[in-house]
Amino acid sequence: MSAGNAEPASGVRREGEATESAADLSAVPAIQAKNVWKIFGSKTSHYARLLKSGEELDPDSIHGTAAVVNASFEVKRGETFVVMGLSGSGKSTLLRTLNGLNPATAGDVLINGQALTGVSKQELRRIRRDELSMVFQHFALLPHKTVLDNVAYGLEVRGVDRKSRYETAMRWIERVDLTGNEGYYPDQLSGGMRQRVGLARALAAETDILLMDEAFSALDPLIRADLQQQLLDLQQELGKTIVFITHDLNEAMRLGDRIAIMKSGRIVQLGTTTEILYSPADDYVRRFIHDVDRSRVLTAGMVVDKTAPTFKPDESAEEVCRRLEAAGHTAGSVLEGGKVLGVVHLRNVRSATGTIREVMNTAEPVGRYTPIAELFSRAAEQIEPLAIMDRDGTLLGLLSQDRMLDSMSGSDTSGGHA
Numbered sequence: 053m054s055a056g057n058a059e060p061a062s063g064v065r066r067e068g069e070a071t072e073s074a075a076d077l078s079a080v081p082a083i084q085a086k087n088v089w090k091i092f093g094s095k096t097s098h099y100a101r102l103l104k105s106g107e108e109l110d111p112d113s114i115h116g117t118a119a120v121v122n123a124s125f126e127v128k129r130g131e132t133f134v135v136m137g138l139s140g141s142g143k144s145t146l147l148r149t150l151n152g153l154n155p156a157t158a159g160d161v162l163i164n165g166q167a168l169t170g171v172s173k174q175e176l177r178r179i180r181r182d183e184l185s186m187v188f189q190h191f192a193l194l195p196h197k198t199v200l201d202n203v204a205y206g207l208e209v210r211g212v213d214r215k216s217r218y219e220t221a222m223r224w225i226e227r228v229d230l231t232g233n234e235g236y237y238p239d240q241l242s243g244g245m246r247q248r249v250g251l252a253r254a255l256a257a258e259t260d261i262l263l264m265d266e267a268f269s270a271l272d273p274l275i276r277a278d279l280q281q282q283l284l285d286l287q288q289e290l291g292k293t294i295v296f297i298t299h300d301l302n303e304a305m306r307l308g309d310r311i312a313i314m315k316s317g318r319i320v321q322l323g324t325t326t327e328i329l330y331s332p333a334d335d336y337v338r339r340f341i342h343d344v345d346r347s348r349v350l351t352a353g354m355v356v357d358k359t360a361p362t363f364k365p366d367e368s369a370e371e372v373c374r375r376l377e378a379a380g381h382t383a384g385s386v387l388e389g390g391k392v393l394g395v396v397h398l399r400n401v402r403s404a405t406g407t408i409r410e411v412m413n414t415a416e417p418v419g420r421y422t423p424i425a426e427l428f429s430r431a432a433e434q435i436e437p438l439a440i441m442d443r444d445g446t447l448l449g450l451l452s453q454d455r456m457l458d459s460m461s462g463s464d465t466s467g468g469h470a
């Protein structure tokens with residue numbers, strides 16, 4: 053298991069110290085949890101003393117509930133970090149230790165390098181207002197305020213003037229596709245729309261960190277899938293740091309860059325989708341992944357072959373054929389000026405006489421976040437594998453139909469790349 057290996061980062065801030073510049077902050081993980089425990093019960097301060105003095109504590113032997121047991125991890129800036137587990141495993145409690153609503157019994161939580169332990173109530177309120185935003189399962193909208201006022205609420209609390217906060221709120225209302233609904237009250241909206249308001253409100257606060265507690269769990273499956281897609285699209289553009297709580301592993305794998313799986317307060321595995329699918333830490337995790345729809349959670353970027361050779365369009369088919377055979381590959385990509393022009397297959401270059409420009413397949417490359425379920429029919433139409441590109445349009449590698457099928461059947465095709 054990989055939980056528990058978080059190293060302290062540089063740049064720890066203390067209360068009252070100046071907020072570091074954006075450049076300094078970029079070197080610090082957005083969130084750090086170091087040996088965090090949360091114990092409920094009457095002897096909490098006794099256990100806190102034991103843990104602080106370095107004593108080992110067996111969570112099964114305590115009087116009370118050990119809701120979070122020795123959790124250590126870092127959430128990188130711009131990462132979507134999902135905490136997944138069954139009801140009662142400690143997810144919400146862990147989230148509340150991160151925003152200071154439920155102070156840890158022992159251990160440290162650092163937000164943007166600042167430890168929450170020992171800070172004043174006032175400073176904690178400032179951190180919760182300026183550095184974190186929350187999206188809740190049951191929306192937590194103010195029923196007597198309109199959509200516009202709900203979205204603008206965080207800015208109102210911060211004292212932003214009416215004109216600026218409405219401008220900002222309208223921008224986010226538009227961004228979550230709610231334009232035209234700004235005058236409605238929450239009870240006039242569907243569940244999906246209410247959660248869009250919740251999301252817009254969190255985004256309007258313009259904090260770098262979003263904490264989302266079962267944010268989509270109350271929605272029916274189609275609306276839920278829509279909101280997941282909307283979050284993925286927003287995230288691609290905004291690059292927020294998101295901690296997302298869910299009890300659904302399909303949702304966790306669809307959204308998460310990394311996933312922490314919790315059981316009885318412990319993080320039993322922390323890894324990427326492919327790490328968890330192909331190397332489950334124990335039988336508990338194995339049972340979960342049994343129900344995962346791999347074609348939906350595995351994306352092109354997760355299973356792409358990054359080792360295939362690349363060629364220039366004016367190389368001769370004969371030379372390319374020789375190089376492909378020598379490298380033991382059946383296909384390669386053709387690049388010009390850093391851009392993908394096409395893909396060549398050994399079968400086509402073998403019989404060709406001119407340059408590979410004439411025999412390459414010039415089909416559009418595929419984005420790395422496309423679920424492989426959407427690629428099977430395209431892959432079946434051509435002999436060449438699909439070219440997969442990164443966010444910025446550069447080539448990531450090739451993906452053949454065989455490789456997709458292997459990844460679905462449980463073979464590790466990730467080659468260590470998530």
Ligand SMILES: Nc1ncnc2c1ncn2[C@@H]1O[C@H](COP(=O)(O)OP(=O)(O)OP(=O)(O)O)[C@@H](O)[C@H]1O
Nearest residue numbers: 092117119137138139140141142143144145146299
């Ligand atoms: N305020 C509290 N007082 C006492 N026990 C608590 C408190 N809050 C949570 N617990 C206990 O801590 C454990 C973890 O609860 P938590 O709500 O964090 O789990 P969860 O994984 O978020 O569950 P769910 O998905 O049902 O919300 C449970 O045994 C719960 O009963």
